[in-house]
Amino acid sequence: MHRIRLDNTVFEGLNNVYVLDDGPELVLIDAGVALPEVHEQLTEELAALGHDVADVDRVLLTHWHSDHAGLAGAIQSASGATIHVHEADAPLVAGDEASLLEERDLQAEKFREWGMPDDRREELSEFLGDHMDLGGEPCEATPFVDGDRFEVNGRTLEAVHLPGHAAGLTAFHDAGADEAFVGDAILPKYTPNVGGADVRVDDPLGSYVASLLALIDLDPGVAWPGHRDRIDDPAGRAATILRHHVERTRNVVDVLRREGPSTPWAVSAALFGDLHGIHVLHGPGEAYAHLDHLADHGVAERDGTRYALVDDDPDVASLFPDPGIDRVVEWEG
Structure with a gap:
């Protein structure tokens, strides 16, 4: 090979x-x-x-x-x-063509659901179109x-x-x-x-x-x-990546506790700052994935484009399965 x-x-x-x-x-x-x-x-x-x-x-x-x-x-x-x-x-x-159009339409729908501002939505659409x-x-x-x-x-x-x-x-x-x-x-x-x-x-x-x-x-x-x-x-x-997502979910809970009801876009800004290029897609998408996980487990609830905590002090680790191994494999070099 x-x-x-x-x-x-x-x-x-x-x-x-x-x-x-x-x-x-x-x-x-x-x-x-x-x-x-x-x-x-x-x-x-x-x-x-x-x-x-x-x-x-x-x-x-x-x-x-x-x-x-x-x-x-x-x-x-x-x-x-x-x-x-x-x-x-x-x-x-x-x-x-039908599948490609469906994927683009679903993206546009998600951008609205995530609370992405119009100007950033246009920026991202232009980036995706250019590539x-x-x-x-x-x-x-x-x-x-x-x-x-x-x-x-x-x-x-x-x-x-x-x-x-x-x-x-x-x-x-x-x-x-x-x-x-x-x-x-x-x-x-x-x-x-x-x-x-x-x-x-x-x-x-x-x-x-x-x-x-x-x-x-x-x-x-x-x-x-x-x-x-x-x-x-x-x-x-x-296992290391799984534990990373547990920690990221804790960070999302902290944002909601501090800021109150928030869109995925706002949570993304709190987690990752100002994003450009393909990261305008990835940042709020990542925030949405964690907010959606919290909502699925009854820790948060969604009202329109905003998510709010139902439980102010959730046991975040309990929302994830135990990977069963304790080894930590971070990238080095």
């Missing part, structure tokens, strides 16, 4: 594309963002491994976000490769579901559905090698955004917590993330 690191100046940072070429097939896990210079970089990096883009047989996508799926269409056009993606994300990767091309050309997407298995050059990769950051986010687990390709389910530095990164996810924080528990239960020896370097204790990292 080889890792290619592709440039990405728009989102989280360098994107990892994993090359499985130790057999008759050339298979990629993820594809990078659809920018000409990134396409050229992928071509050059594959050539250094003795391959051409036209040689690619299959691409396994961890999720639909453009920094992971953007070049899938170009790869398919050059090679005829089969593009596999979870059924929840397949319509977006395929460029289905639509990063999703690349549509392709024929072959959907899979949780538990499906892919035989790749003698190894078996099992699809493990881990929604939260994205509705279709999926890890590919190789039990024989004791490793998993996890996309953005867990990352070694940042905590993946929930709430804003994919507004189609119902109960975004609850869904993500369940996915973290699934990763802890899977307990692979190594995780290969969508960004940055490998994670040598994936279960410990997942």
Whole structure:
């Protein structure tokens, strides 16, 4: 297995594309963002491994976000490769107009629900519009579901559905090698955004917590993330991220206690300050995910766009399951 690191100046940072070429097939896990210079970089990096883009047989996508799926269409056009993606994300990767329109309409609805001011909503809409091309050309997407298995050059990769950051986010687990390709389910530095990164996810924080528990239960020896370097204790990292969300929820409770009834936008401002670019989406989305979790557990109630505490001194830890392990895996270096 080889890792290619592709440039990405728009989102989280360098994107990892994993090359499985130790057999008759050339298979990629993820594809990078659809920018000409990134396409050229992928071509050059594959050539250094003795391959051409036209040689690619299959691409396994961890999720639909453009920094992971953007070049899938170009790869398919050059090679005829089969593009596999979870059924929840397949319509977006395929460029289905109705699904894309539904996702944009849902975003606009959420922006209003979050209390996003008109000028910031226009700023974000302009940013998203300016970067639509990063999703690349549509392709024929072959959907899979949780538990499906892919035989790749003698190894078996099992699809493990881990929604939260994205509705279709999926890890590919190789039990024989004791490793998993996890996309953005867990990352070694940042905590993946929930709430804003994919507004189609119902109960975004609850869904993500369940996915973290699934990763802890899977307990692979190594995780290969969508960004940055490998994670040598994936279960410990997942538990660390879960505890981070417990602490963030405490911070949200503190904001509501101090400020009174507040919108997700106001809570985001209190937590993260003034945001720009894609973070205008991620900040209030993250605040919304935690407020929604509080409301689902009866700690807060929603009135229009505002949330207010019902219980001024909740036991926040009780709103989350115990990850069952105490290891702390923070990013270093």
